[in-house]
Amino acid sequence: MTPPPAESVAAMIRPTPLPPDSPTNRDVMRVFMERPGLGWLLLVGICLGGLGGGATVWIYQIYKGLGIAGYSHPVFWGAYIVTFVFWVGIAHAGTLISAILYLFRAKWRNAINRSAEAMTIFAVFTAQLFLGIHVGRIWKAYFILPYPNQRALWVNFKSPLLWDTFAISTYTLTSLIFLYVGLIPDLAIARDRTTGWRKALYGALSLGWQGSSRQWKAHNRTTLHLSGLATPLVLSVHSVVSWDFAMSIVPTWHSTIFAPYFVAGAIFSGFAMVLTVMIPVRRIFGLEHIITNYHFENMTRFLLLTSTIVAYAYGVEFFIAWYSGVEPEQTSFYMRAFGKYWLASWIMMVCNGVFPQLFWFKKLRTHIPTIFVISTLINIGMWFERYVIIIEGLSNEYDPAVWGVYTPNLYELMIVAGSFSFFSILFLIFLKLFPVIPISEVKELIIHDRAHAHGSHAEVH
């Protein structure tokens, strides 16, 4: 047997050189480069089941008509609109964290902003599904857009529903741009360290980013300006959604507090959703050293603040109803607390107004299982808040002769469950395809801290 040439022996001993790397790159890339585990596959399986159920019902509803939903006179905005508003609300955390906290230079946002932005996009997509589901005749959904047509007929720009179309579309596109701009440098990191289809994907999406000083400068400016644009946008979107209600004359809806009340509620529910999702993600992927308890504690402070605002709004609504002396308003609010929907109302008030107040205690703000449980309760409570506002408001209008009761039926609940599955599937795919932590931003902090540590070190010597 002839010995192999010395060179090939050396090649066998010496491993192929790995691309240069940093601990942060490795930690974050592990999340999306590792083969999906059993838990991930199981979750995707469950969600596919839920999505399949919801999609089947939707197809059946398109064939059969909106009559299969549980609408009954006088309630014709049911679980679909409730869930639409719920998802639009969830979508508010991402832009708040990325834009407003960026402008306030709150550095702690770095660990969570990417996942929150991704949730924003997916929540808006999910919300938009409901516009299609709710309109019934989906093949005429494009009537809402001002498109040139032979009848020279234009849309009515005085309608809040049209403002909503513009607000939600703008929000979708702007959030997408925000997420993508933040992703570009991280995609370049992935491009430099992957092979095969992933390299092709990240290479194309990173647009040849190299981190040159010219590019970073433009990137910094872009982030700043997008934050400046997104900050008023995020406040406007849920205000516009609230005007869908407040511009009508339904008792309990026709109120000037609606815009700030909805915006605070949206931020509240969005932060709760980020916590509900990120606590398990952090645990499963071992990201405790990047997303620390400090980050979670800061988010619970936001929950505490927004919970207090929302609870205050609940109180003010009741007070103004009594103080106004308007009988339909008073009656409707009496029915809210003690009428047919009392259970939904009290779930809303306790989950949103009472439980989050536990975060006054530092011990509970840093106790992860407590945070998880309370944030989940908030999600439930916020769904019921929209349920109470919409359904109770429509059920008890001016004339007792037209009062009615609505309960969502199985079809509607399957579509609601399908929407949760849709959101979860998109997020699970995102986890396995893109960096869920903004690598460059975390590295910026690490290198900055290191440089300063070196500096002070040198001074001592």
Added chain:
Amino acid sequence: MPTLVGIFDTPGGVAAAVTRLKGRGFDKLEVYSPAPFDEIEQAVDPKPSKVRLFTLAGGLTGVVTGYALTIWMSLNWPIVIGGKPYASIPPYTVIAFELTILFGGIFTLLGLLAVGRLPKVKLDPGYSARFSAEEFGVVVEVSDRDVAEVDGLLRANAAKEVSLVAA
């Protein structure tokens, strides 16, 4: 022309080296870094980025489009409501506001692409995957007779390695 790459560990080192190089008239340089750092930006080019012009143009286009669209369409298909003017500004402000943000955002993205010279099909020869790890690179194009001087300048300012790239 030969191209020299100096590898650095800290943004401070990069900034000092860039300042020296520019002081000696070596202007054909490019800095690669894993994250943005203010000291590098100040050393390389302290002028404010032109992206802001794009945002301004986008925002103005948006607000004009928003009002023009709504007002023209209401006049083109009048909806008669009790003798009120066909075009009413307060509700249209919502549309104009949203379009200001939308166009502003899209133009800002275009600004990033234009100012950052993206997309780029082929990466620069001086670029290396080390710069998307945690190291910094200063790439300088110099004439043959200056190679030794630039090499010395880079090393004197905390470059831990200096190498020649085949252009």
